[in-house]
Amino acid sequence: MGDSHCEEKPVCSMCYVDYPNRKVFVRGLCEATYFDTEYFLNIGEDGRVMFLGYLNSVVFYNETLDEWHWFDRRYNQSWAVSASGLDSMLLGVNIFDFKNLKQDPCFKDGESTLRKIKFTTCVENQFTCNDGECIDIEQRCDQTPNCLDGSDEDNCRMIFQKDNYKKTVAPFRFDEKTQKVNPVSVNISILIKDILQIKEIDHTYTLKYAMIMEWYDYRLTYYNLKKTRSANALAATEIERIWIPFIVFENTEKNEATVSTTNTEVTITREGNFSITDNSIMEEINLFQGEDNRITFQEVYSKIFKCEYKLQLYPFDTQVCTVQIRVRELEKATINIIPDLIFMEGDTVLTQYIVPHWSLSYVNESAPDQGINMIIILQRRLINEIMTTYLPTTLILIIVYATNFFKPFFFEAVVTVNLTSLLVLTTLFISVSGSLPPTAYVKMVDAWLLFAQSVPFVEVLLHTFIDSMRLEERTVNHHGKSLQTKGKDKKINGNPSKILPWIDEQPKDAFYSKSTNVINPMLIARDEKAELNARKEYYESLTNSDYWIRIGEIIGKVMIPFVFLTFAAIYWGYGLSYFLATY
Missing domain, CATH: 2.70.170.10 (Neurotransmitter-gated ion-channel ligand-binding domain)
Structure with missing residues (x-):
């Protein structure tokens, strides 16, 4: 049979290649071993497969015993044995028994002689699977099996610690x-x-x-x-x-x-x-x-x-x-x-x-x-407090202010509205205070509510005072019914109709005021001095009553809303300036 090129035959038993044979590396032997760690695959003249070490070691398959023998030519009576099959070509992980080794520095007395050894053709940055397959080492322990036998996901520990590592001590x-x-x-x-x-x-x-x-x-x-x-x-x-x-x-x-x-x-x-x-x-x-x-x-x-x-x-x-x-x-x-x-x-x-x-x-x-x-x-967030505290109090105070325009007939209603408003504002004050932690200082919301409570309180006192100035008889509302009140009796110094026969023809207001209890006929006396003194007395009497009623009405209709608006402007100006300037 003549020689022929491999390219011309689908199968050939042996070929010559013009590039170096691939190395086989051994992993798992201690550094002091006398076995070689680098080998070349070789097929002998008798067709036997063997691995020849760089120096002295040889690994071959013993077909008689169906096992691999690994020995060093310097120590022919010392060898290791693996039961892996011939078809594995010994690539990947194999278990070797080193019990027949003589004076091997890698094994101590009493130590197991069985050891896993890896024969690999993989190069740097590759991982050798148990069956000898080579994969990228980045695929090792990536939660996805990449080896056909899945061995790249075995023994995936992440850290190594020395025996003297102490987890209670900081790594200073x-x-x-x-x-x-x-x-x-x-x-x-x-x-x-x-x-x-x-x-x-x-x-x-x-x-x-x-x-x-x-x-x-x-x-x-x-x-x-x-x-x-x-x-x-x-x-x-x-x-x-x-x-x-x-x-x-x-x-x-x-x-x-x-x-x-x-x-x-x-x-x-x-x-x-x-x-x-x-x-x-x-x-x-x-x-x-x-x-x-x-x-x-x-x-x-x-x-x-x-x-x-x-x-x-x-x-x-x-x-x-x-x-x-x-x-x-x-x-x-x-x-x-x-x-x-x-x-x-x-x-x-x-x-x-x-x-x-x-x-x-x-x-x-x-x-x-x-x-x-x-x-x-x-x-x-201010909107909640505005809706639940400031807006209700403002509306209540507007109602309180409106009582200044009630007719005197509704004096009882004026007092009732103000006292009810005071009660509602007090209840609101207690509710707001109860929702906040107790403090030794006065909060801004407390100042607002206390001021709001003072308004109906002042209004009650003010209307009571104004009503006390009204001395004439009049009809007032009393629990839904009209009630006639009696003013003080009018005292007349003499009979004005007799002193001045035409006095009945004059307007009544020319001789006395609603606020006075004396009608003085000297207001129209022929004696100028007496008339002057009478008129002076009349105007003084008029001032003492109607003047204070007028002052009370001004306080209720003008001064109280002015004070409230001034307080509100200062209050909100200060509060908002801090609120907006903080962040």
Whole structure:
């Protein structure tokens, strides 16, 4: 049979190629082994498949025993055996028994002689599946089986720790030169999800938020980190093994702190370069150092925080509530918390407040160890108070003012309307005060309601005084019926008709006023001096009654609304100037 080119035959037993034969690498042997770790595939003249090491080792298939033999030509009486089949070509993961080795430095007395060894043709940045298939190492542990046998998703641990790792100790460093501790820096960010409840009476508010902490732990080594942070999430068992900052929320009732739960997310951000495990490790692993790759902790909390509500300017007030974030006293030397970012995800328009501003900053820039504060500004929505307090009181006061125009006949109705208005305003005052925390100071809403209560009170006194000035007989309303009131008896000095026969022909008002109780005929005396004195007495008497009625009407119709409008202008001007200037 003559020689022929491989291209001309569908099957050929052996071909010559003009490029180097592909190497076969061995992984899983200790560094001190006397076996070679690099081999070439070779087929002997008798057709037997064997792997020839670079120096002295040989691996061949013993067809008689149906097993692979691995020996070093320097130690012919020492070999290892694998029961893998010939069709596997020994590629991938195989179990070898090294019990026949003599003086092998990789095994200690009493140690199991069975070991998994990987023969692979994969190159750098590739992962060898258990069956010998090569895939991109980035596909290792990506939650999707990429090997035909699915072995790329086996043993997917993320972190490696030394035996002396202590999860209760922060990863600080000690500077030998300066003999000082360099604390670990922990960046803190807050994502505000919702303000669940505001209780002014209890001086508390309930906040739902996500706490995000970021730091580096140089004591850890990470395996096969992915470029996407979400793909580098630690398992719950791994989270329990690493150090997590213990941060205290100081303005909670029991000084609650950051704790990990079943919902805790801890991820690693791939930032630094990586190295590849050497051949003594069976699996190809990209190693990332902890000092170059950031740990991110995220947990959602719902906590009740204390907030001192300052209500002097209520309802024009703006409240400043905080979340006080602190480090325990014993860890202040080893942990340095740094305010980073703050985001608002929830609604900024609440039932009673709007949230115009939020921030995250140091308590004291010059003393970072005092901690940081998250500040939330709560600005009250005026429309609710306008609709429930100010508008009703204004309408009531308008009704009170309208009583100044009732006729004297309705004096009883005037008093009833004012007293009823006073009662309603008092009830409103008690209701508003009961909805707010008790304070030793007077709030602006208190000033408004107290002033409003004083108006009907003054009106009652004023109308009572005016009515007392009316001395003539008249008919008044009394519980829906007309009632005739009696004025004081009129005293007449002599009989005016006899003294002055034509007096009956004169208008009655020429001799006496409604407000006087004496009719003086000397008003028209022939004696000029007597007439002058009589007229003077008449006008004085007239002034003492009608003058005060007129003054009372001016106070009720002009002065009281003037005082109210002036008070309202000053009140709202001051309140709105503070309200609009705050934020």
